[in-house]
Structure formats: C-alpha cells, structure tokens
Amino acid sequence: MPLLSRRRFLEGLIATGVASWLPAWCKTASAQPIQILSGTEFTLTIAETPVNFTGATRTATTINGSIPAPTLHWREGDTVTLTVVNQLKETTSIHWHGLILPYDMDGAPGISFNGIAPGTGFTYRFKVQQSGTYWYHSHSGMQEQTGMYGSIIIAPAQETLQAERDYIIQLSDWTDENPLAVFAKLKKQSDYYNFNQPTALDFFRDVANQGLAKAFEQRKMWNEMRMSMTDLADISAYTYTYLLNGKTATDHWTGLFKAGEQVRLRFINSAAQTFFDVRIPGLKMTIVHADGQAVEPVTVDEFRIGLAETFDVIVTPEHDVYTIFAQSMDRSGFVCAALATRIGLKAEIPALDKPEPLTMLDMMGHGKAIAHHAKTEYGASVDMRVDNPRTNLDDPGIGLRNNGRRVLTYADLHSLSGVITDNRPPEREIELHLTGNMERYSWSIDGVEFSESTPIHFRYGERLRVIFVNDTMMTHPMHLHGMWSDLENAEGQVQVRKHVVVVQPAQRIAFRVTADAKGYWPWHCHLFYHMHGGMFRVVVVA
C-alpha cells in the first residue's frame, strides 16, 4: 500500500477556497498542522469531504474541509460573529462546548434553535465571557462522529501562564462504518465490538492459577446477573482508528520544542465514544487547567481524559524526543504523537496496558451513601441499581488503579481561588440516576429515555446541588450546557469548576450549579451512542 493512500485527501479544501491550508501530505511533518482562524468574524462551511484514515476512502462531514476543524482563536471580552454555511444534504449545527452564552446561541437543534437547514446559513453572535481551552462540534445527527469538531483557544484578558510553545492535542475516534450502522449493531448485539470477553480458556487458566473455587466465585455473580466484567467501552479499535490532531498513530503528529522550553499542551477529548488514558513516558505533566478553568497545579504521570473534557498541561522536556501516548480505556488501541526537537524523530512507543476487568466495587459501590431510586428504575429500561454508591473522588478509574504511575483523579483538581465566585450554599438538591440496559443497549436517566422524559426545571438565580448516582457499570461523562458544574468533594465542599463531570460506575457525585442562564439547555452523557440511546435531558431555567 503506498504511503500516500494512508493520508487524508483534502480535496474539499480547494472547493471551500481555503488557500492557506495546504494538503495534509505537505504538512504531515509540520509542527502545527491545524488551521488557525483568529479575530472576531468567522465563516465556517460545513460540507462533505473525502477522507482516508485506514486505506479506504470515506465521506466525512467537515468544517472548512479539515479534520479537525480549524482552531478558533478568540479573546476574552470580544463579541464574536460566526457565520455557519451548511452545504450538506441534512440539517447541521455547531455547539460551542463549555461556553457561557445565551441559550439561543448554544447550537442544540430542537432545543436552542431550529438547526441549520441544508443550503442555508446561521449566524452565531455572542460575547466571549471566559478564557481557556474549549472546543466546538456538531450537535446534529451523526456528524460529530464523522468529523465535525474543532478546538477553541480563548486568550485571557491577562495571561498568567507562561509557555514558549503552545499546542492543541485534540484526540478523537474515527470509524469507516456508518455511525448509524454502528448504533444498529449495538442495539442488536451490545457486545459486538468487545473482543476481550472472558472465555473458557481464561477460566481454565484462572483455575490453574487461583484454584477452582476462586475462579468460579469470580465469575458466578457476573454471569448470574448477566453483566459483563469486560464491558469497558462499547466500541473498540475493532472499528475505531484513533486520531490525534487528525492524524493516526502511523502518521504521527509531531510538536517541536527546544530543550528546556516550557511547552503547554492543550488536551481535548473530541472522541465520540472513547476515554483516553494519556501519558508522556519520561515526562511529568503539570495540570494547570481543567475544562478551560485554572486549577491549582498538580503534577502527574498520567491522566484519563473523559469525553469532551479538556486538560491544559505544562511540560518541560529536556531530551530530544518523547512519545505522547493515548490508549483507549478498553486497551484495544492507541494513538500517539511525538514531542521532538526536530522533525522525523520518534521515541519508543509503549505497549498497550493489559485490560483490567471491572470489579465488584464498580458494580456495587460498597459506599455509605444511600441512593434514592426513581419509580421508573424498576422497569425494562434498567438492568441494575446501586443502593450504596461510593462517593470518593480519589479513584483514577478502572485500568489505572495501582499501575505504579501517579495518575490524576478528581480529588486532585481544585479550582484556583476566584474561579468559583458563587459561594452560596445550595438551596435544594436534585438527584438523578444514570441508568441503562446494556443488553437492549438503551440508556436513560432515572430509567427514562429522553423521548419519554419531561424537562428538569432550575429556578432562575438559584444555587442548587445536583447528585448523580451511576447505576451502570460504564463511566459516563455528563455535560450540562450553558452553566458550570462546580464539583463537590465527598464532604460537600465545592472543589473544582467543570463543564463535564465524569461519573464512574457505582459512584455518587455531587456538584453545584448556579442557574443564571435562562432558557432551554441540553444535559446529556457525552458518550455519543449513549446520548443517542436516550441518556439525555433538557433543563429549563426560568
């Protein structure tokens, strides 16, 4: 197979007239291949573009012809105007993820506006009230999975972080399959993409190692309850090709530095269905921002980045070359890139970690908290309920526990003072349970899929506590549009400001929300196929 065929075609670029954006094969080795648009007025054109990540040409939906879409540079305090032109045959939209803005600029079709019909345009205009690393993506149909995502960097009024280099590291997943076909397969056989299931051979190996009683006991409860201890990700590298800044592991994106320079890496997880565990062997990473907001610096070897989360890290590389290694949570695949002093250098690529089966902790919680289930959790839509969820935040999650590396947990994240300004105690609590039925591949909140749900009312101006209890064995990145989620620690004290809150299996997590944004707002799991499976609600602030 000629090398060229592995790379993207970007014929769409010529059509959209982006002259400054050279074809990818000219830029493979360049340091910053993502197009950057800055200023206050932008035109973004949505169109179909042929791409080739796997050796087969497929049609992607792109913004200005590229995957990822151009990086948008804004300045805090500016009013930006973005005209989105839809050249697709279907309705489209762009959602500005994590941005505080009027609800009718939020870009969720059917909730905040009509969507952008084929052949038409829509102009977004809003004041930029924050700074940091964010991203934008389609909120229509299957377009987020097929390439519609880009990054946003908002320069603060006063920059306090000094770094000689500044790179976006945007992670994503690509499938050559039609996303609708992927969804249909999961509906028909929910373990379709899981090739890490316990087998009879594993059982005999365990019997040999641990004895019959222990091996049997380990499996008995899972099988009795028809739960899979290896359901770590619904979709694996069997169909996914993981991308970093739109490049596969083979294409190997490279970021340049000079020894001793401080390099700021802005990690964004723009995948549809993949949690990534990220590390740079040989290099400590200091987390300085989470979800665009400043946190007390914490130095780690590795972090798990949930869907739609962003982490800004500072690294100070000394050697010539390092590998940025991002493996999927189910350990079925990875993507990697180089941090190097010159083009063409590559460091050793670590082996994938061994996948770790879920534990009884992930199923039962074994916590002291008491969950209050909804009536609707006792029907066909829910396959398990956790009565006593765990509340600790210091668990890095399945596959990262006790791996010998210093791994980031939510307990490590503390907003810098001044980030969270609303210090009122919560006036009331809303408890919601993240529920699902893996076998039917249906996902819900309180056992109710979106299509059967009623909106959740936040009283305008109130400060409230939201409690999520995860009644499933999957990790759910929950995203509330339009308002911050101020995560509390287990003692009920506000700890860190987020726009995505990752809730681990059998975990209870609480956060505060200031309902200061009138309108209708989506609230959903950012796992794309869970959102489409029904784990979605609308919040009305009035």
Place this chain on the structure above:
Amino acid sequence: MIASGMRQQTDNIFREVIDCHIPDSETENDNLSLSFCRKICRNEDFRIIAKSLLLVCLTAPFTQVQAGPDPMEGMDHSKMLHGNMAPGSQDSLVPSSSFTPETPIHQHDHAAHNAANPTSKNARDPNAYSDGYGFDPAIVHSHKEEHNLAAVLVDRLEGLGTDTQSLLTYDWQAWYGKTYDRVVFRAEGNIDKGQFTEARNELLWGHALTAYWDTQLGVRYDTGQGSDRGWFAIGVQGLAPFWLYIEATAYVGEQGRIAFRFEGEYDLLITQRLILQPRIEANIYSQRDLSRGVSDGLSDFESGLRLRYEIRREFAPYIGLEWSTSHDVNSIANTSTEAVRWVAGLHFWF
C-alpha cells in the same frame, strides 16, 4: 453483597414471567384477543380470526403511540419552537398549558411494573423536577432511540445428515421496531428434497417486560406435511441468569389443541470467536395429530452441540452433533425413535 434492587429484580423476573403481566394500557387489545379465543370452535373461522388477530398484534404497538400526544413521533426539525423566540427574549419560557406532568407519555409501561414491586414504594417521581414545565410538542431533539430498527437473525441454517435422509433445517427470526415494542417473526422448519416437510411460522408482538425478558403474543401457522394448523401464541423470550437464552411459548389451536415449545441455548466462548453452543428444544402437544406426525405429550426433543467460528460477528459457519427423540405417532405403544445426526450450517444476522 448483591445490591438489593438487583436481587429483587432477579426474583421478580420469574414471577412476572409467570404472571405474564401486561400493562393496563394494553388491556383493550387483550380483551379483544381473549374474546376471540373464546369463540374459537370451528377451523374455518379460526383461520380468518387468526389473520385478524395477526393484524391487531401488528398494529397494537403503533396505534397506542398514535393515540397519545407523543412528542417524539414524526418531528420535523424545521418546525421547532424557538424560531419565534428572539435572542434574549425569555418571556415565552412559561409552563406550557398543553402539557401536564401528570400525563407523561410512556410512563404507564414502567408504572405497571412498579405496582408489583415493593422496593419502589418510596421511590422518587421521575417527573417531580419538571415543576409543570414541559416541552412544546414542536421541540424535540432527534435521537436514534426513537427510530425503528430491523434485524434478521438466522440462528441455524443447516444440513442434517443420517444414513437414510438428508434434510435442510432452518431456524430464524426477524424483528422490526423500537427498544421496547417489536414485531417479531419466527420461523423454523425442515426442507426435504425441495419440499417443506415441517414449517412453523410465528408472527408476534414482542414487548419488553423486564430488563431481560420480552413477552410475546401473536399467532403461529404450521405448514408442510399433513393439515395446516393455526394457533394463538403467548410466551416469553429472553435471557435467564447465567446468560441462558430461552424461548418458551404456549399455543392454543383448533379443536382445543394446546402445545408448548421450549428452546434454550447457551454460548460458551472458547476463544473470542470460537463458540460452543449447547442447545435444547422440546415440543409438547395435548393431542395427537396423525396427519402431521405429532404425538401427544413430549412429541419431540432435540439436544445439540454446535461449534461455530465467528468470521465476523454476523457470519459464523458451524459444525455440530444433534440428538433427537421423536415419539412414534402411529404406534399404540409409547415407542420413540432416536437419532444422532451430524449437522453443518451457518449462523448469521444482519
């Protein structure tokens, strides 16, 4: 310690399966079916009735959807609400008079199960947070859970060989619908030298009763050798603990014939793609049916062991062995014929 809710659910499955509890909203159709059942007396009527019921079963899940003010059906995104809301105008954010949270659209499905479940007595009202706010019928986000899907699963398409005969056997089902209500077609039969020697065709309405079990209600029609037979069918299909796949269906047919069919399968993974599947099937009849070669009591019992290799998840050739016992319908004494046969076939779905 198992979470009490889960244990409760496991315990309840069998109770609910036995009760064959159907949500209240379906009773109208059920009453219709029952009154049809009572009237069954003559064969010719029966087939006409069977065809009518088949239509009722087919349309039942859909007519209910149409009857309610369902906000999720047939939404046109170009007609969504907020077109008339100027940016920044929040005045229209008032509780919608056309919506009351007391009448959520599909809640009855769940509510029906709750009634029997003591653990849910103090459970939260999932609509309590809405404070009366609703969606305007025109605002609905499109999600794939709302779409109908179709599937065809050919569990067995296989050649059976013995010393005296060679048969082609098929066993497949197809469904169309959403997550909780589906139209299910099931068929199983034998083809010998191009002729259907035995064919069971079922058209069912499958309804999700619990997390792992569907109830099935519909009709069955047997063709092939002898007289054709029509039946009403009621049963369950789903996963029992330890991932046992079960189909258990009772049938009421002409002249008061009653039948029961049970099928169980288990997938034992040897590797990620090599799967050993033990399978049993039993057919029990209340009356002998000479023309179809069916005895009363346990008419036939099959147990098989199939080893398949999933080239893809959707496409798996297999080989196997099948032991079958069928009672001899013509002998007065209770004799039976036993046979062991090699099978080779394909398991596939799309």
